[in-house]
Amino acid sequence: xxxFQRAEIIFDKIIDYMLLAAAVIVVLDAIVVSVDVxxxxxxxxxxxxxxxxxxxxxxxxxxxxxxxxxxxxxxxxMDSVTGRLSPKAQAxxxxxxxxxxxxxxxxxxxxxxxxxxxxxxxxxILATIVNPPKWPIEIIIPIGFLMLLIQIIRNAHGFFVTYxxxxxxxxxxxxxxxGIKKV
Numbered sequence: 237x238x239x240f241q242r243a244e245i246i247f248d249k250i251i252d253y254m255l256l257a258a259a260v261i262v263v264l265d266a267i268v269v270s271v272d273v274x275x276x277x278x279x280x281x282x283x284x285x286x287x288x289x290x291x292x293x294x295x296x297x298x299x300x301x302x303x304x305x306x307x308x309x310x311x312x313x314m315d316s317v318t319g320r321l322s323p324k325a326q327a328x329x330x331x332x333x334x335x336x337x338x339x340x341x342x343x344x345x346x347x348x349x350x351x352x353x354x355x356x357x358x359x360x361i362l363a364t365i366v367n368p369p370k371w372p373i374e375i376i377i378p379i380g381f382l383m384l385l386i387q388i389i390r391n392a393h394g395f396f397v398t399y400x401x402x403x404x405x406x407x408x409x410x411x412x413x414x415g416i417k418k419v
Contacts, residue, residue: 247386251303254383258300261293285365292373299380306387324402331395338388345381352378 269290276282305311318326354360356371 244390248307251307251383251387254300255304258297258304261297261300265290265293265297288364288366292368295373296376299376302380303383303387306384306391309391324399324406327395327399327402331392331399334388334392334395338385338392341381341385341388345378345385348374348378348381 268286272282272286318329321329352371352374355369355374360370361367362370362373
């Protein structure tokens with residue numbers, strides 16, 4: 237097993253752990269909100285910062301799960317359009333769009349890193365009930381975009397490998413047909 241294959245295995249495990257963390261957040265949020273609703277209904281008590289904390293966890297849940305969705309190829313796609321194309325054309329279009337997405341995500345990643353570092357350096361505090369520093373809440377955004385970028389690059393590579401393989405098969409079939417016609 238080479239270094240690249242090991243890195244892919246480690247990357248996939250990180251994605252799995254991120255997805256597990258997102259699932260834990262969903263379960264905890266569901267429990268906490270349910271308890272809050274019951275407490276409010278029966279004894280008239282609610283904890284005011286809860287809504288704010290749930291909002292922060294929803295941000296984390298989203299960015300922890302996005303890369304897994306991209307890895308499973310479960311994101312929104314234009315299957316109604318690309319499904320009518322040949323597998324070779326589908327692979328090419330998916331490879332090109334993945335490459336364009338990677339370029340877009342590179343820009344977003346660098347912008348979010350810059351923003352998070354700036355918020356850390358200035359010790360930016362959110363003007364909310366809890367008044368937390370902003371950077372620990374938003375640190376997941378550049379992390380999520382970095383993971384997403386790596387996965388998009390992996391997907392693009394896979395699409396281009398598929399495209400080359402299908403092109404090779406077509407060429408072999410054409411050569412074989414031409415060879416039969418010559419005899």
